[in-house]
Amino acid sequence: MLTDADRKRIEQAVRQAETRTSGEIYCVVASESSDYREVPLAWAGAAALVAPAILLAGGVHVTAPELMGDGWTAAQMAAAAEQAARGALGGAILLQGALFIAVALFTAIPPIRRFVTPRMLKQDRVRRRARELFMSKNLAATRERTGVLIYISVAEHMAELVADDGISEKVEPVVWEGAMARLVAGFKLKRPVEGFEQAIDQCAEILSEHFPARPGDNPNELPDAVVVLS
Structure with missing residues (x-):
């Protein structure tokens, strides 16, 4: 995602920026924030559940033998009706199973999986991953709680900024949206x-x-180099 030259330029940008503020900026690039493994299963389950309704709406119906002919006893009619019901039920189960497997395999293909994943779910995973990294990288250890994590998840085309308590008390989260939009735009344009x-x-x-x-x-309390997570 980034060459060595790219990393050096970003590191220089962080170093230069921190000469203007006592805040500390830490940058992370991730290829993806989650594998979204539940998404293919959800789509497959939904497809399997609605398949019978779609078939009925399309005019497909269950046929049964004529039960009013001569020579049919009550037991024979009951057996024929039961056989028709079992056949219809078995066919529906087989259809649902085949559809479940087909949709699950199709939506498990990474580009398709990302496409069918709801945007709100991706936003939640990106936000959660950013906060996890903020804690795991010990970014709250700065002297005045002025650490800032700039996080971008490339596959989702989403970025998140996590500010420590000292900053969030004075700066509303909406203020960072413009900066994050520029970051995402740079990756979309292949100019990270x-x-x-x-x-x-x-x-x-x-x-x-x-x-x-x-x-x-104005001590440099956090590394300036960008971290890349594959």
């Missing part, structure tokens, strides 16, 4: 470094308003 540079610059501008750099007292 430019997207990062613009997002980092905008974040630094916001941070400098509330947390300006203090000359002689």
